[in-house]
Amino acid sequence: MAGVDLLAVRTFVTAAEAGQLQIAADRLAVTQQAVSKRVAALEKSLGVPLFTRTARGVRLTVDGQAFLPHARALLDAEERALSSVRPGGRPLRVDVIGRRAATAGVLRDFHRARPGVALDVVTLPDVRAAVAAIRSGALDASFRCVTMPGFELPDGIEATPLFDEPLHLVTGPAHALAAAREITPARLAGHRVWMPGNVPGTEWTAYYDALAAAFGLTIDAVGPNFGVEDMLDTIAGSPTVATFLSDRTPLVRPAVDGLRRIPLRDPTPVYPHSLIRHAGNPHPALAALRAHLASRPAHHPDGEVWAPPWALRSRPPGAGPATARAAGSAEPGGGQGPGA
Structure with a gap:
């Protein structure tokens, strides 16, 4: 598996919390198409589907449910890493x-x-x-x-x-x-x-x-x-x-x-x-x-x-x-x- 794209991970977490790709797109200030492409690229990278599409939006698969807490941990680690060197955020x-x-x-x-x-x-x-x-x-x-x-x-x-x-x-x-x-x-x-x-x-x-x-x-x-x-x-x-x-x-x-x-x-x-x-x-x-x-x-x-x-x-x-x-x-x- 190639390295995980943190932008795609952030998009996945936002979509999982929103339950709809359009709402996730609005929160991320991008198009719904961009959200779909990022999620698809992440699924391809991981080799498993993360969402199933429904009439009301998207729902996490079993793999998506397993990946979500780790995805959040990745984003938390990214923020801590950036804060450690960001003036005002680091010591x-x-x-x-x-x-x-x-x-x-x-x-x-x-x-x-x-x-x-x-x-x-x-x-x-x-x-x-x-x-x-x-x-x-x-x-x-x-x-x-x-x-x-x-x-x-x-x-x-x-x-x-x-x-x-x-x-x-x-x-x-x-x-x-x-x-x-x-x-x-x-x-x-x-x-x-x-x-x-x-x-x-x-x-x-x-x-x-x-x-x-x-x-x-x-x-x-x-x-x-x-x-x-x-x-x-x-x-x-x-x-x-x-x-x-x-x-x-x-x-x-x-x-x-x-x-x-x-x-x-x-x-x-x-x-x-x-x-x-x-x-x-x-x-x-x-x-x-x-x-x-x-x-x-x-x-x-x-x-x-x-x-x-x-x-x-x-x-x-x-x-x-x-x-x-x-x-x-x-x-x-x-x-x-x-x-x-």
Whole structure:
């Protein structure tokens, strides 16, 4: 038997429920002849008659009665399949740079505030992949640093700054800087900051390369990335290795490991996050997400901050809006470090 034509199946179900081909034709906005042809083609495909014709219309045969519930199930499955990818019908699909990142926490807050909004949370490789998915309609929004040198947002893609995420240095108890209450980035000159999650060509690696160049420190990306827990396990026992984490990333190691989280000051390096979306995206839940983000209290780090000159950053109160459209001002890199 050849594959079943779902249009013919829909016509069969409509005719079975109507009991007359003309009524089915009216409901489907086609001619009675078209209904007859579709039903005949389905019967030929199945190899059995589905209806007997009577003076009053049509009546299901035994085979037609057996097929009807399965035909309805096929149409239900078709609708579920279409809804899974239809904006407004499928869940809001949002990309975060890491499921332990601060932006993932923002998305969790939105879910708690609006539990009725269905979400699909994905993690794409970098901002280029996220923007491509937004342009194609496969993705509704992304929490990212927008760009890096040489990369511009395409027409129709908008990026709205969300917040600047301060970085902390994390060391083990034997590290030379472990006793510091806070340090300046300049004091990291000559020190090794281990970030095995940094991938060449990504926006977050561009951010940390710029940070290293600005303050003379060394970003070491050598070694497999087994995740934050493994990295912290290594750092806890090392007198020379440290890493950067967001001020919002919990230290998942036990207190007995003696890990130190040291704020960076004068200036505070901040990793700027934005919401990227397509200006014409019709998904109704995207408006709800944007309204939730706009209602969050603004938080800006105290004192002087640092970010790459090409970074799209959130503005302190009174500084006015900062939305990037298409090309032009863009945002830095970051991700695996701040909250991976």
